[in-house]
Every structure is written in structure tokens, then in C-alpha cells.
Amino acid sequence: MSTSSAINSLSTGVANSVQYDNDNHTKVTLGGVGATTPVTLTNVANGTSQYDAVNFGQLSSLSSSTSAGINSLSTGLSSLSTSTSTAVNSLSTGVSSLSTSTSTAINSLSTGVDSLSTGVSSLSTSTSTAINSLSTGVSSLSTGISSLSTGISSLSTGVNSLSTSTSSAISSLSTGVSSLSTGS
Incomplete structure (x- = not known):
């Protein structure tokens, strides 16, 4: 092969090679510096360290895992929401029931106190009436004893x-009989 063919071959090889964009070797643009048309990079191995490239298989697996995790989290949150709602409703029902029971007990206690007050008032009235009747009876007895004494x-x-x-x-009769006897 001639030198000219070797140069042409080398020139074609360099034109198809991936090269760094700068002399510092900090960046590579596929398609060459300033290229605007995207290119496909194929047969990329799975990345294993933090500075390796990620291939489509790894990215798809991550996407599936993330989606499954989000769905599981969503199901868990929905279940938690339902459980929390049920617990809040149950607590609300319990508080309402306690409130009703307390109100009923207070009303019953109030009725009992009213009945007791009525009973005490009735007892007081009955006792007062009995004392007045007893006083009238004693007075009548005293008047009767006084009348009896009189x-x-x-x-x-x-x-x-x-x-x-x-x-x-x-x-007089004796004097009269005596007079008769003596004839006076």
C-alpha cells in the first residue's frame, strides 16, 4: 500500500473516530464539536461505579422499581388514610356516645335531685302540719283539762x-222535831 493510500485510510479513520472536544480531555461530543444531530451509542456495558455511564437496561430497571415503589407507597398511604379515617370516625362516635351518656347521667342526676328536693319539701310540709296539729291537740287538751278543773x-x-x-x-228538821216533841 502506498503512502498516499495509507494517509487516506488514516484520514478516514480519524474522521470516524470519537475525539475529545479539547486538549484538556474534559468533554466528548458525539458527532464532533458543534454537532446538533443526536447519535445513538450502542453496546454500552452496565455501569458499576459512580463515574460509569448508565445504559438503557439499567435506567428501565430503575424506572420499574421506582414505579413499583411509588405504587406500593400510594397503596400504603391509601390504606393509612382509610385506617385513619375509620379511627377518627370511631373516635368521633365514641366521643358522641360518651357525651350522650354523660348528658343522660346529668339529666338523671338532676331529676333525682329535683325528686329529693320535692321529697324534702313534702316532708317539711308534713312535719310542719303534724307539729301544728299536735300543738292544736295539746292546746285543746289543755282547754279540756282547764274546763274539767273548772x-x-x-x-x-x-x-x-x-x-x-x-x-x-x-x-231545822231536828229543831222542828224537837219542838214537836216538847210541844213548843
């Missing part, structure tokens, strides 16, 4: 008067 005193006076009258009558 009656006994009047009877005693009558007996004394009768005794005096009877004694005077007997004395």
Missing part, C-alpha cells in the same frame, strides 16, 4: 253548798 271546782262548790243546805235543813 267543772270539778264548780262541783265541789255545789257539794259544799249542798252539804251546807243539807246540814241547815237537818238542823
